Structure formats: C-alpha cells, structure tokens
Amino acid sequence: MSTLLLILAYANAVIKEEVQKKPKLERRDQKLADRIVGLLRQHEEGELDIVEETSLTTDADEDLDPEYDVELNLETNEHDFKGIGSPHMVLFGKILVAIEKVWEAVKWYRLHTTARNGQPKRRSSTAMFNRFRFLKTDRDLKRLAEYESAGEVKPDHQAVIAFISAQLYERTIESINSGHVLHDTTLRAMISEIKDEFKIESSFYGSHNWLNGWKRAHRISSRSITTFVSRKRFSEKHLLTEKMENFVKDARKKFEEYDPLRVYNLDQSGFQKELYTKRTLTNTGETSVTTVEIITGSATGVTHSYTVLPMLRLDGTLHPKLYVVFSEPSGAFPTNPPPYNPTNLVLRAAKGHIMGKDLMADFFKSVAFTDEVEDDILFMVDSWGCWRNVAVIDSVRPAHKNLETIIIPPGATGQIQPLDIGIFRTFKKFMKNITEYAQRMYPEFKPHQRDSIIKVLFPIRSFIMFSDFQMLSQVYWLLCCPVFQEWRQYAWYAGGYMDTPPPRCDKPVDVCFNTHVHGKCQMAGCNNLSMIHCVYCSKNICFEEFIVNCHRCILQKMESQWKDVSIRYIPFFLGAVMKESGNRPPAMLPAKSLMMMRDLDRTAKFWDIPLTQPPKFMEWIKKYRTTGAMKVLLVLEEQDKNLMLRAAREMWLRLWSRSEKIFEDGDFIEVLKAVGVKNPEEIVAKSKEEKYAKILTENTKNGVDLSAYGAPWINVVTTDGNEHSFFGSDRFHLIADLLQQPQPLPDKLMSSQKSKL
Ligand SMILES: [Zn+2]
Ligand SMILES: [Zn+2]
Numbered sequence: 001m002s003t004l005l006l007i008l009a010y011a012n013a014v015i016k017e018e019v020q021k022k023p024k025l026e027r028r029d030q031k032l033a034d035r036i037v038g039l040l041r042q043h044e045e046g047e048l049d050i051v052e053e054t055s056l057t058t059d060a061d062e063d064l065d066p067e068y069d070v071e072l073n074l075e076t077n078e079h080d081f082k083g084i085g086s087p088h089m090v091l092f093g094k095i096l097v098a099i100e101k102v103w104e105a106v107k108w109y110r111l112h113t114t115a116r117n118g119q120p121k122r123r124s125s126t127a128m129f130n131r132f133r134f135l136k137t138d139r140d141l142k143r144l145a146e147y148e149s150a151g152e153v154k155p156d157h158q159a160v161i162a163f164i165s166a167q168l169y170e171r172t173i174e175s176i177n178s179g180h181v182l183h184d185t186t187l188r189a190m191i192s193e194i195k196d197e198f199k200i201e202s203s204f205y206g207s208h209n210w211l212n213g214w215k216r217a218h219r220i221s222s223r224s225i226t227t228f229v230s231r232k233r234f235s236e237k238h239l240l241t242e243k244m245e246n247f248v249k250d251a252r253k254k255f256e257e258y259d260p261l262r263v264y265n266l267d268q269s270g271f272q273k274e275l276y277t278k279r280t281l282t283n284t285g286e287t288s289v290t291t292v293e294i295i296t297g298s299a300t301g302v303t304h305s306y307t308v309l310p311m312l313r314l315d316g317t318l319h320p321k322l323y324v325v326f327s328e329p330s331g332a333f334p335t336n337p338p339p340y341n342p343t344n345l346v347l348r349a350a351k352g353h354i355m356g357k358d359l360m361a362d363f364f365k366s367v368a369f370t371d372e373v374e375d376d377i378l379f380m381v382d383s384w385g386c387w388r389n390v391a392v393i394d395s396v397r398p399a400h401k402n403l404e405t406i407i408i409p410p411g412a413t414g415q416i417q418p419l420d421i422g423i424f425r426t427f428k429k430f431m432k433n434i435t436e437y438a439q440r441m442y443p444e445f446k447p448h449q450r451d452s453i454i455k456v457l458f459p460i461r462s463f464i465m466f467s468d469f470q471m472l473s474q475v476y477w478l479l480c481c482p483v484f485q486e487w488r489q490y491a492w493y494a495g496g497y498m499d500t501p502p503p504r505c506d507k508p509v510d511v512c513f514n515t516h517v518h519g520k521c522q523m524a525g526c527n528n529l530s531m532i533h534c535v536y537c538s539k540n541i542c543f544e545e546f547i548v549n550c551h552r553c554i555l556q557k558m559e560s561q562w563k564d565v566s567i568r569y570i571p572f573f574l575g576a577v578m579k580e581s582g583n584r585p586p587a588m589l590p591a592k593s594l595m596m597m598r599d600l601d602r603t604a605k606f607w608d609i610p611l612t613q614p615p616k617f618m619e620w621i622k623k624y625r626t627t628g629a630m631k632v633l634l635v636l637e638e639q640d641k642n643l644m645l646r647a648a649r650e651m652w653l654r655l656w657s658r659s660e661k662i663f664e665d666g667d668f669i670e671v672l673k674a675v676g677v678k679n680p681e682e683i684v685a686k687s688k689e690e691k692y693a694k695i696l697t698e699n700t701k702n703g704v705d706l707s708a709y710g711a712p713w714i715n716v717v718t719t720d721g722n723e724h725s726f727f728g729s730d731r732f733h734l735i736a737d738l739l740q741q742p743q744p745l746p747d748k749l750m751s752s753q754k755s756k757l
C-alpha cells in the first residue's frame with residue numbers, strides 16, 4: 001500500500017475507533033496522520049479557520065517555453081502602440097536585437113558592385129549567418145534588404161511587448177529572490193514601471209489572460225500559503241448557535257428603541273507589522289539630514305503593532321475619527337514627534353497594544369462622548385471586560401450623555417459582529433497592499449529609484465510611526481467615503497440585523513486597486529506612477545502623492561464640483577495691499593486675534609482640513625515677507641499652471657499643516673523638489689529676475705484697483721461680463737449662489753445627507 005493510502009487508513013481507523021485496523025506508520029507519517037485527524041475534528045466542531053494567501057514563485061529548474069508568443073493572449077484594448085523612447089530594438093525570431101546592430105548587418109549585407117539586372121550584389125547567406133548570430137533564415141535576410149530600401153529600422157509592437165516581457169521576467173525573479181510577496185497586481189505595477197522607464201507609449205497593461213500565458217511560459221506559478229487557525233469556542237456548538245440567534249433577535253428588538261444614527265458596533269483590532277529599516281547619513285548643504293529608506297523584510301525585522309478601535313453606525317457610517325493605540329516600549333511617543341496632525345486619527349501610545357481601563361476612559365472622552373455622536377446611544381460590543389466597567393465609563397460621561405451596552409456572546413463575534421464580518425478584513429487588506437508596494441518600491445538595491453528616498457529630520461522610530469500614521473489616516477479616509485456607504489451597511493445585513501440587503505455596491509479593494517490602477521499618476525503635473533484609485537476625485541494616484549503628501553482632494557473640492565467655471569490663481573503681495581488700503585492685521589486686536597485662532601480650528605474641523613497653527617507664526621510674520629514665495633509661483637505659472645498650483649498647495653501644507661517655513665531659498669528648493677521639479681535651483685535663481693518683481697507689483701496694483709484689502713480676494717466675472725468682488729475663504733456659498741452652482745459641503749454632511757434619504 002502507498003504511504004498516502006496508509007495514512008488515510010490510519011486516520012480512518014482512529015476516527016472509527018477501530019484500533020486493531022490501525023496500520024503501523026513511520027514516525028513522520030504518523031505525526032502527519034495525527035495532525036490530519038485533529039484538523040478534521042476541529043473542522044467538524046466548526047473551530048477551524050483556513051486562511052489562504054498566494055504569492056508568485058518560480059520553478060527555476062524548468063526550462064522556459066521556447067515557443068512562447070508574446071502577442072498570443074493580448075486583449076483587444078492592449079494593441080494601441082504610439083511609439084517608444086528607448087530601447088531601440090527589434091525581434092528576429094525570439095531574439096531582441098538592438099537597432100544599431102541590425103543596421104550594421106544591413107550595411108554589411110550589401111557589396112559595392114551591381115549585378116547585371118541592376119540589383120546590388122549581396123554577401124552569401126552563410127557569411128551573414130556566421131557574422132550575425134541573430135540571422136537564421138532567408139526571410140531574415142530579406143528583412144535586411146527591406147530595411148535598407150526603407151532607410152530605417154523601426155521597432156514594432158511585437159518587439160516592444162517582447163522587450164517588456166524580458167524585463168518583467170528579470171524583475172520578477174529579482175523580486176522573488178529578495179523575498180517579496182508578489183501578486184498579479186505587482187506584475188502590472190512592474191509593467192507600468194517598465195513602460196515609464198523606457199518611454200513606451202502602448203495601451204498594453206498585462207490583462208488577466210496575457211499574464212496567465214506569460215506566467216505559464218516563464219514557469220512562474222502561484223504558491224498558496226495555507227494557514228490553519230483553530231478558534232477556541234463553546235464546546236457545545238448547537239448551544240452557541242442558539243445563543244447567537246437569540247442575541248441577534250434581542251438586538252434587533254433593542255434597535256427599534258433607537259434611530260439608526262444612535263446605534264453603533266465598536267471593536268478593537270490589532271495590526272501587526274514587520275519592519276526593517278536602514279538609515280544612512282548624508283549631507284545636503286549645511287544641515288545634516290537623516291535619510292531613511294523604508295525597507296522591510298521579516299528576517300531582521302522589528303515587529304511593530306497597533307490597535308484600532310472604530311465605531312460603525314447602523315446606517316453604515318464610520319465615526320469621523322479612528323482611535324489608535326501604538327505599542328511603544330516606553331509607553332509614550334518618542335520625544336521629537338513628527339510634525340503631522342492627521343485629522344481623522346486620535347493617536348495614543350501605550351506599553352502594550354492591549355487596551356486597559358485608562359485608555360478606554362480616554363477613548364470615551366475623546367471619541368465616543370463628543371459632539372460627533374448623538375446623546376442617547378446604544379453600543380454593541382464584544383465580551384471584553386472593560387466594556388462592563390460602568391464605573392470607569394461613568395467617570396468620564398458628561399451629564400447629558402446616556403449609554404446602553406449590549407454584549408455579543410463570547411465566541412460568536414466572527415459570525416455576528418458587523419466590524420469583524422464586514423470591515424476589518426478590507427481595512428487590513430488595504431494596509432497590506434500599500435505596505436507591500438512601499439516595500440518593493442523603496443528597497444536599497446534599486447539605484448534608479450534613489451531620487452524617491454524620503455528625507456526626514458526626525459529619529460528613525462518616529463519615522464516608522466509617521467509612515468504608519470499616514471497610511472492609516474489615508475486608508476481610513478478612503479474607507480469612510482460616502483460611495484462605500486452600502487458596502488459598510490452590508491456588514492450589518494450579513495450579521496443578520498437587517499432583512500433586506502442594501503443596494504449592491506463595488507467592494508473598496510476592487511475599486512481602489514482595480515486592474516487599471518497602475519499607469520501614469522493622474523495628478524496634474526506629476527510624473528510618478530499611480531498605485532491607488534482615489535474614490536473622492538476618481539483619479540489614479542501615486543504613492544508619493546497619496547501617502548507621503550497625504551492626498552486630500554477635498555481641498556480642491558469646488559473645482560471638481562463646479563462645472564464650466566474656470567479658476568485663475570493670482571499671486572500678489574498681501575503686505576502692500578494691506579498698507580495701501582489702510583487695513584491692519586487681525587492679530588493687532590488681542591480679542592480678535594484670539595477669536596480668529598478659535599475660528600480657524602473650528603473651520604478646519606468643519607472642512608476636515610489638516611490645519612495646525614504654526615507656533616512661530618507671529619515671529620515669522622514680523623521677520624519674513626512672502627514676496628519670495630510669490631515670485632517662485634510666478635516663474636512656475638509661466639511654465640505650467642498646474643505645477644504652480646501644486647507648488648502653492650505644497651507651500652500651504654508646509655506652513656499651515658507641518659509648521660515649516662516658506663520664506664527663504666532653502667524652503668523654496670524643498671517645495672520645488674516635493675512637486676517634482678528637476679532644476680529647483682534654476683527656478684529660484686530665475687525668480688530673482690527683475691521681470692517677476694514687476695509682475696508681482698502689477699498684480700498687487702490690480703488688486704488695489706479692485707479695492708482689495710486682504711487675501712484671498714476673489715473677483716468673479718459672470719457670463720454677462722459683470723465683475724463681483726468677494727473677500728475671504730468663507731464666501732463660497734455666496735459665490736455658488738451667484739454662479740448657480742452646487743453649494744460647498746464638507747464630506748461629513750454629504751454622507752449624512754445621503755444616509756437620511
Ligand atoms: Zn473584540
Ligand atoms: Zn482624490
């Protein structure tokens with residue numbers, strides 16, 4: 001009997017308790033057989049979770065398919081080919097040959113005498129085949145003659161696809177060997193990188209069928225990693241089922257006492273992360289800068305973990321703020337924390353990642369018992385002890401807030417807790433996709449990507465957390481998008497709390513990481529490659545813009561909502577306008593100044609704008625002028641209006657979000673580098689030309705002529721030719737009314753409006 005059958009016979013005998021039929025096995029086989037029996041029993045009890053993950057792998061021993069035709073499985077929408085910057089190569093048979101080499105053969109093929117029929121004399125085919133190894137048939141020689149009369153050798157689409165295929169293979173093997181987890185989407189990202197690097201203008205993107213054929217020919221296969229996870233549950237399964245059914249029934253009855261805006265499911269979930277980082281010291285100019293490369297790999301990695309505690313409302317809305325506890329050995333964030341203030345996270349540090357009652361009290365104070373939550377609320381939570389600690393909760397509960405709690409039976413959360421069924425898996429998948437992308441794009445061995453190394457001025461540990469904050473903040477922002485309302489609501493339906501399913505809605509992973517997401521970044525003026533689809537502005541966006549620069553397209557909200565309105569941004573010198581009009585800065589009257597600060601915070605909260613008031617603001621406005629920054633913008637405006645806008649936004653983020661200066665040459669160079677300008681020093685030098693000072697004076701004078709006395713001064717020209725002036729960024733509702741355009745609304749209002757429909 002074969003070993004396989006022996007193992008099965010053994011398992012069979014154990015399960016049937018027929019000891020006498022148990023065959024004798026070798027130690028190794030018996031161990032496996034016992035394990036199989038154990039798994040089968042756990043499976044029967046419903047205690048087994050099987051987690052499967054796939055990653056690409058290569059069978060290096062097998063030969064590649066010599067007959068592989070790179071164009072075989074192309075989809076119809078992959079055939080467009082507009083040209084190629086480099087490399088200059090054509091295909092002979094399956095061999096890619098540099099065009100120079102082909103041209104050399106063309107010239108050598110012809111002899112300098114003419115035959116009697118007027119045709120040039122040619123070298124013999126044997127001579128040609130011996131000298132040029134890529135030539136194999138008479139058809140190849142005929143091609144040389146054709147190239148000669150055409151006067152050029154042009155690469156065709158087939159050669160280009162073959163080139164991409166060869167590059168893709170090289171990079172895939174390199175990536176597999178360095179231990180990265182690869183998926184089909186990684187291959188697509190690589191294809192877009194190759195196209196970008198060699199300036200290939202083709203609609204080829206690596207469709208499902210093409211990739212499958214390519215993988216087969218290159219002996220690349222998906223290896224699945226299967227993990228068996230046992231869940232400890234009630235020993236009596238039917239008892240649990242009954243308990244679950246009763247709980248859901250009771251919960252639904254309870255929900256009827258509340259409206260859907262007062263019912264929440266809350267739960268903690270731990271995120272684990274393996275990180276390996278390397279740092280080098282470099283000198284740029286006079287200041288010493290720590291260069292950090294985000295590299296990960298589990299071998300020498302440090303484990304990094306944090307716990308999130310989201311609140312999911314019965315109508316499918318997530319609370320605008322996510323409570324996050326980072327595990328820190330010291331129990332506190334490192335000194336010198338990163339200057340980043342994510343508006344949608346409440347960040348805490350603790351010794352472990354498990355929350356205790358102090359953190360829970362803090363959670364209630366800073367998230368649950370705030371104005372963003374109704375006063376009388378019902379919480380559905382798991383059996384975590386702290387939820388029952390009424391004394392602790394009451395100690396931070398404002399008098400006007402009331403809370404009722406219902407507890408999901410232990411062991412049942414995997415099946416009836418909405419956050420577990422519907423939200424956490426997707427959340428983690430997003431984090432994983434973005435982390436994997438960062439790991440692959442920023443490894444140390446890729447010299448051509450050194451430019452994109454992120455420079456930071458704070459210590460390494462802060463940096464790791466900094467990138468985590470940003471990823472978390474960006475991912476949570478995406479998952480909160482109103483377009484996913486039905487998807488979030490589905491979690492309640494799947495748990496049995498609703499009778500009818502919400503309307504069908506695309507899943508966030510399928511939308512944000514769709515098959516066409518890899519290509520050119522669609523942010524104006526950006527040359528990077530995109531890796532994620534933003535559901536707010538419907539653009540494919542690069543890692544640098546989405547994560548590093550914290551893409552929040554709501555800052556540009558009106559531009560995408562107002563149709564047929566063109567906007568021109570005009571840099572001018574505010575100081576001169578103030579002086580000319582006799583206006584005085586609001587900070588000169590102390591009470592006004594105080595109110596302005598408060599109002600700014602309120603406005604930032606209302607619009608979800610990442611605003612942090614720069615602590616040195618007063619010192620800075622006394623010491624510096626903004627004319628330098630304005631003149632840099634004027635130079636950019638001449639070259640590319642969108643680039644100017646990007647630079648202006650980067651300046652805003654520096655000053656108002658990260659408390660960084662925008663007044664001196666060094667500041668401008670950092671701004672220009674951040675928006676992808678290749679020659680920042682030249683731009684800064686140019687901005688000092690007399691010409692730009694003149695334009696700035698001219699713009700400022702025009703402002704004064706329009707009776708401007710502050711910024712932003714908005715001059716609206718309607719189709720009838722009339723001009724209307726507005727002062728201040730809080731006048732957009734009036735402008736909307738004048739232009740008969742949609743009213744500006746922050747996202748939180750848009751989503752609650754939608755859910756009330
Ligand atoms: Zn839990
Ligand atoms: Zn966007």
Ligand SMILES: [Zn+2]
Pocket residue numbers: 521522523526527528529541542543544545
């Ligand atoms: Zn970009």
